[in-house]
Ligand SMILES: O=C(O)CCC(=O)C(=O)O
């Protein structure tokens with residue numbers, strides 16, 4: 001795993017709000033990630049539990065943006081091993097410049113053959129904590145190309161983003177009605193070979209194109225919360241029984257729900 005960062009990469013991440021690391025996984029690691037993700041996604045979609053995936057109505061527009069399976073580390077041993085790797089936490093924490101990293105949620109995002117584009121959006125405003133230092137890891141399990149729906153970023157938007165967001169809806173450009181000043185920023189394509197990692201700040205505007213090919217575009221992602229983050233009142237993926245115990249301002253430090261996978265100290 002190419003998890004060592006140099007100063008240039010850290011500076012680039014802080015300035016642009018995203019960073020591509022090609023060759024992040026070696027061939028053996030990539031084969032392992034593909035196997036665990038394929039298995040965990042298959043299991044999740046087969047299970048009777050309709051929560052934590054978006055394929056309830058597989059013909060809906062959103063189900064055709066990607067097959068989304070959340071929190072696979074909670075139900076699949078191989079995914080638990082991959083997602084709890086301290087090296088991922090250190091990488092995310094070093095880029096974000098924070099003292100500790102907790103998992104917010106992992107999610108497999110598989111854009112199906114001929115899949116819809118992923119509308120421009122921000123991530124952090126969906127979540128149950130508000131932080132300018134949230135960070136996500138997006139690992140390409142297939143070559144991510146302009147043909148099959150690679151990620152695109154609006155560099156620097158993490159510095160001016162507000163809590164306002166647009167949903168991942170049919171209107172790919174809804175975000176630009178909220179942030180018209182971002183229309184003049186040139187989008188950057190994050191095409192990358194399988195095994196690459198792309199990291200982005202939870203407030204960096206991003207989206208992905210349609211999949212024009214007849215093969216899936218698989219990605220495994222994990223969203224991270226800086227240790228010390230507090231509850232903002234939004235439920236998002238918090239379990240209902242835990243959510244019911246929380247008041248705004250409480251630290252989100254439950255090890256079972258948001259495991260600390262790396263700490264600087
Ligand atoms: O994979 C995609 O199409 C979108 C990914 C995304 O929005 C994310 O990882 O935050």
Ligand SMILES: [Fe+2]
Nearest residue numbers: 121122123206
């Ligand atoms: Fe996103």
